[in-house]
Amino acid sequence: MTQRAASKSKPKSPPAVRGSRATGRVTIIDVAAEAGVSPMTVSRALKTPALVQEQSRQRILEAIDKLGYVPNQAAATLASARSQVVAVLVPSLTNAVFIETLSGIRDYLASVGYQFLIGETGYDRHKEEELIATYLAHAPAGFLLSSSQQHDILQSRPASRAIPAVRMFDLGRSQQDYSVGFSQTRAGHAVARHLAERGYRRPAFLAAQLDPRMMKRREGFRKGLQEAGLAADIEVLLPQPTTVDMGAQLLRRVLQDHPDCDSVFCCNDDLALGALFECQRQGISVPRQMAIAGFNDLSWAACATPSITTVVTPRYDIGYQSAEMLVRQLKGEEIAKGRLDLGFELAVREST
Amino acid sequence: MTQRAASKSKPKSPPAVRGSRATGRVTIIDVAAEAGVSPMTVSRALKTPALVQEQSRQRILEAIDKLGYVPNQAAATLASARSQVVAVLVPSLTNAVFIETLSGIRDYLASVGYQFLIGETGYDRHKEEELIATYLAHAPAGFLLSSSQQHDILQSRPASRAIPAVRMFDLGRSQQDYSVGFSQTRAGHAVARHLAERGYRRPAFLAAQLDPRMMKRREGFRKGLQEAGLAADIEVLLPQPTTVDMGAQLLRRVLQDHPDCDSVFCCNDDLALGALFECQRQGISVPRQMAIAGFNDLSWAACATPSITTVVTPRYDIGYQSAEMLVRQLKGEEIAKGRLDLGFELAVREST
DNA sequence: CTGAAAGCGCTTACAG
DNA sequence: CTGAAAGCGCTTACAG
Known part of the structure; x- marks a missing residue:
């Protein structure tokens, strides 16, 4: 049974509003019409609310709610040449260590509205290069990596297309070689x-x-x-x-x-x-x-x-802080400590 | 130090070819010009090579290589209203069980050129709803879920915008209630x-x-x-x-x-x-x-x-097979078994 | 604080 | 097997 047929058999949804476009999707244009403003103002109300008059903003939010508008990320990415997606490359997904790091990454990124793609390199350098090539097509805003070689590759791209990256777990050689980890x-x-x-x-x-x-x-x-x-x-x-x-x-x-x-x-x-x-x-x-x-x-x-x-080891924090360091780079903020040593602790127990 | 400044300090990359567009990016138009065909033919050479003359295809591939062309997924998604991204929602990322399932998902999706986004629901139904709303903005091609409620929500969308979903771990109630798991x-x-x-x-x-x-x-x-x-x-x-x-x-x-x-x-x-x-x-x-x-x-x-x-438990296979079932839905293929029982085995060892 | 115009890079749908 | 046209839904850059 196909997707279409399957959903026809359960036509119990709230009757969705049809947008004005040929696709039937509700767009920023529909919201603008409903709220009596221009599409540009709707865009602003979403990205930089401070620049929009309180009254307009209210009407826009109501219109969004009424029409069930959902922003189209692909259009935003295409228009702005910048996505809200971070590519994360870890050696292994079956290792609890990296999983906790991913949790830290997710928690920080979620707090600032970013998504992430996860690649598993299998501790293999070539695999990692392949993955980076694949991810570049998605125009990720940045990379979180766990090896140093690829870090260099990304940094050596032409300045106009440089993609920031932060290396996790290991420490880099300098403050400019962004890294979060421990010795x-x-x-x-x-x-x-x-x-x-x-x-x-x-x-x-x-x-x-x-x-x-x-x-x-x-x-x-x-x-x-x-x-x-x-x-x-x-x-x-x-x-x-x-x-x-x-x-x-x-x-x-x-x-x-x-x-x-x-x-x-x-x-x-x-x-x-x-x-x-x-x-x-x-x-x-x-x-x-x-x-x-x-x-x-x-x-x-x-x-x-x-x-x-x-x-x-500070696995969760490595994820959280490296994500933060990356996003701060994305925003063009000053990063005082580009080489963040989170340290470690020896837990002495009964086995030694 | 900002991203731009950082990359300026390492200007050792191969001098990348500048595209004809204002952004400087190499686009399908540049490839077309280089290969002496229309942009449309380049698009075809990438998506449906069989429809393009062998000779043209060769020239296009060479042009891609020479110019270092990387397809822009955002543009493709916007134009086709369909992404190559699957949204996966699992209860927990700190549980080895779900991690292995993700490995299975990744292996299948990678084999067919899809990416995936991972959301962690924390076993919380409301959180799952929130995540689905967020992911809808990314126009995912489909969802892989681990609870049944949301499955219903997605299926009840208007037919024109229905997004296929497969439920993992548990078995559904019927062949139409797509699921892969065991009892x-x-x-x-x-x-x-x-x-x-x-x-x-x-x-x-x-x-x-x-x-x-x-x-x-x-x-x-x-x-x-x-x-x-x-x-x-x-x-x-x-x-x-x-x-x-x-x-x-x-x-x-x-x-x-x-x-x-x-x-x-x-x-x-x-x-x-x-x-x-x-x-x-x-x-x-x-x-x-x-x-x-x-x-x-x-x-x-x-x-x-x-x-x-x-x-x-067949954790890896649950991931792999549910991804396959989803992609087959996306392609509009017939799915004979929409309720796939992968079974389990009791490993009897010394502790009982 | 607000808007009209142009464009992002690709694909659809049509015509040949 | 190939191409010209139009459009996807948003944002940039400018003007008011």
């Missing part, structure tokens, strides 16, 4: 120092999904261990996507290759959860025989048995 | 029967986020228990959002109020995980002293210690 390196460093202070002598680094951020955490972790006089030689790195089960696998690998390992830094909480389950399965006491630290503070970290030490 | 009731029923068959005598139902789907699972569960001759009197229902920690809370409540309870059906895997952690904390052996069943088969269910019995 992945320092976060890794903090975990190393914590394990060393607790007295663990043989910490391992476990990671999957080897994107640049993981590598920075690793770098900081190694440096932290070395500063504490510990060896940074135990590592298991796998390129596959992160899963809980992979945490269990990584732990088995470590136990097999390095029986003297006494603690693990899992580069995210999914892996940490899998590692914990594996310890439980093998009857290894956590943290007595094996300490476990994670990353991100996902919902289960605080209430696992034992609760999991992890790095609390 | 929540039967899934709940299957869990009850399984627990009864395993010999549990005092099963409880634990739920949070009391949306209509939860209520259907509960209904099926109660019915299943009754059919097995068991009482369906132990329940803890909380309206708050689901978290892992809430699973622990719910379990504590049940143990306190019903010390004879020997098994719990948690209406999702987050709750099941929390319940498992709480048992571990209290030294309650799972499944010997307390059996736990979950719902959805999220990543940790299979590898927890003990592994968690759960209902495997």
Whole structure:
């Protein structure tokens, strides 16, 4: 059954007003006629109400209500060469981390009347380039990205068509290289120092999904261990996507290759959860025989048995603030801090 | 620093071709001139290549490449009164279930050149209405929804402006009430029967986020228990959002109020995980002293210690197939099965 | 504070 | 297979 036929069978809607145009849609022209003003004034009443006389505005709002007028975004975008849509590119949609970031983005954008398109890059640079090309056709007002390469590409467009972008999670190199995030390196460093202070002598680094951020955490972790006089030689790195089960696998690998390992830094909480389950399965006491630290503070970290030490990351705020920074650019506002470090926190719990 | 100033400082782009129009953008007119055809032929070469002579098409593609032409979607939408954007409304973005559904939607839509906008309703009906109103301004080609009320609203629009919609997760009442999902009731029923068959005598139902789907699972569960001759009197229902920690809370409540309870059906895997952690904390052996069943088969269910019995739901497929059903409606194709039951599976594991 | 004119970049509907 | 004309619904830039 087609769309048309389906709706014919339920003709119970309020009899919609037919617009004057051939399409039958109610347009700004119909509203103008109803309110006794020009279309231009209707447009102003919607975009810049302060420039319209109170009385006119009232009549316009009534007309809009009466006719059921809905603005046509496509026409607005075409006429103004500027859309109210922001393109957001995240590495993965199946990772809770990025989802919370999207919530932050959505909350800010909704508050200023913007929409957003979401692209998933799968941690793949080429995919990201493709997506940007696709999105450019939608004339997005700006981009929120999670890698640095594409940032450069967008900025290098001719000035007349430059599209602002903000990079999330990582910090940029300068105030002009707009970014909102925290230092992945320092976060890794903090975990190393914590394990060393607790007295663990043989910490391992476990990671999957080897994107640049993981590598920075690793770098900081190694440096932290070395500063504490510990060896940074135990590592298991796998390129596959992160899963809980992979945490269990990584732990088995470590136990097999390095029986003297006494603690693990899992580069995210999914892996940490899998590692914990594996310890439980093998009857290894956590943290007595094996300490476990994670990353991100996902919902289960605080209430696992034992609760999991992890790095609390400002995911929601990264989304919210990067959206705000982007919109401020769009409005041509001055941005004092173009490199916004939101920091992180180490939540020390029972597992270490 | 403003957008313009920022890009001026990095003038390293390939010198983009300037279009003939006042905006400087490269349009279909520029491509036409370059290829020596009319704009209309360029439009055809892009939308219906079969209608354009091979030779012309070649020249047009070369011109597009040379000029770096990017189609303007806003203009296309305005002219055709039809966008390539689908509006998707899900209850929550922080729930892995819906995220996987979005992946399915994205994969199908990407394959046919559509984009999508995502709205989060927060399980709130009014919020959903608001979102629909907002999205209507973007002239979406269609809607993918997760509740039934709004479905009716859209279908009741005047035929000339009807916007097709498909409902996800739940099944509709008829083949005309487009929907893709599975029977929540039967899934709940299957869990009850399984627990009864395993010999549990005092099963409880634990739920949070009391949306209509939860209520259907509960209904099926109660019915299943009754059919097995068991009482369906132990329940803890909380309206708050689901978290892992809430699973622990719910379990504590049940143990306190019903010390004879020997098994719990948690209406999702987050709750099941929390319940498992709480048992571990209290030294309650799972499944010997307390059996736990979950719902959805999220990543940790299979590898927890003990592994968690759960209902495997076709989340990705629901997204993929509902997107397909929607697009087929958009194309005016015949849809034989407008009510697509994708079923579910009970994964029996160590926890029951 | 308000309006008439022109144009945004594409597609529809018609004619060849 | 191709093209000239008109129009989609709004906003910009100007004039009052």
